Amino acid sequence: MSQTIILYPLSNFTFTTKEAQPEEDPSVAARLQRLQNNYEDYGMRRTVEGVLVVHDHGHPHILMLQIANAFFKLPGDYVKPGEDEVEGLKKRLDVRLEPTSPPYSESTDNWEIGDCLAQWWRPNFETFMYPFIPAHVTKPKECKKMFLVQLPEKKVMAVPKNMKLLAVPLFELYDNSARYGPQLSAIPHLLSRYNFVMQ
Template sequence: RDAQPTPTNPHCQERPRTSPNKKPAPPLLPRRHRRQPPDPGKKEPAPGEAKAEEEMVGAPSSPVVNVYPLANYTFGTKEAKMEKDTSVADRLARMKVNYMKEGMRTSVEAILLVQEHNHPHILLLQIGNTFCKLPGGRLKPGESEIEGLKRKLCSKLAVNSPSFPPNWQVGECVAEWWRPNFETVMYPYCPPHITKPKECKKLFIVHLTEREYFAVPRNLKLLAVPLFELYDNVQRYGPVISTIPQQLSRFQFNMVSS
């Protein structure tokens, strides 16, 4: 008789035998995770370019500056602070005398921000009817930039009362300006042929708290000037103040409502 084929149970099929030393094949990855063959028409990035792209993906965001309404702050007056020089020529002459004694002059100035109509404004001190400047001044020999700026801010804007202690939060240095000679011209860099500059001026952003009390000398005025008025207005404010909007463009302003 012919041998009959053995019936097979689909639920009891014999599994294929594998060698005990043979590792099972890895599972297939989804299509989006599979390595694609190189595109012959695509240029491979240089090692430096690939690294730069990775760093850009994880780059930190812009620093945030909280800006509070001008109405949050209280302004008063105090005794007058007389200027040491009556003219620009006198100021340059005094600078030359101090340079012979102490060397290069180092000065620091503060950028104080407030907001009006949801737009940043900078506080400027006005002398007379036309001249405006940032609060600050010259450092003493051996004095640090932060402590010197706080001292100048107290002299120019702080209330002379222990009941209202100032809280100056000095932040980043946003600009450096150099005076190569005893002249009014300053540059945002030190010219390469200048080995002995006469002054280095640094601008710091100073973070204001939600509430502050200011006392302005009677012979000065404190103005809140919008950035759009400062921008490119060299004739009115000079090259240092008129370029502050560009220097602050890397910051993110958080307009805090009252």
């Protein structure tokens, strides 16, 4: 039984800016080194990301952050050991996209987190992640979960000054791992079980 998801037009959403949020790591190698250091202290990293869907010209689009004109990512981040994933994702979405200055900063707890769409596993301290745990891996280093985020009819989002928020159409993501990587290019498959109703 496929679920019905209501999508609102991109034009319903207001985008402002807020203070820059520099990346913690200057390079991929530095990020993997920090992952290794954290693994020794805390064990497997758990990362949560939100798939925010809107529509434009009658076609579903995913809201993604673009960093340094080259790197695309979903809003989200890793959660602390013992932290609930859904609550953690709400907090990470607040940090990334909630306005911090009036008149928009009054709203709280307005992220509606839906289904977990996918789990990706990082078997080693390297860039590759898989949608399964390889047979020889007993201690994966990271588990990343993508959750569907049901957006309200209208919302104000504040984007850090050092990032762009882009609405990327599903047809652009589909079968385009060369540009977006295997995780983001899989999103059209993950969303194919839903019926979208464009408002």
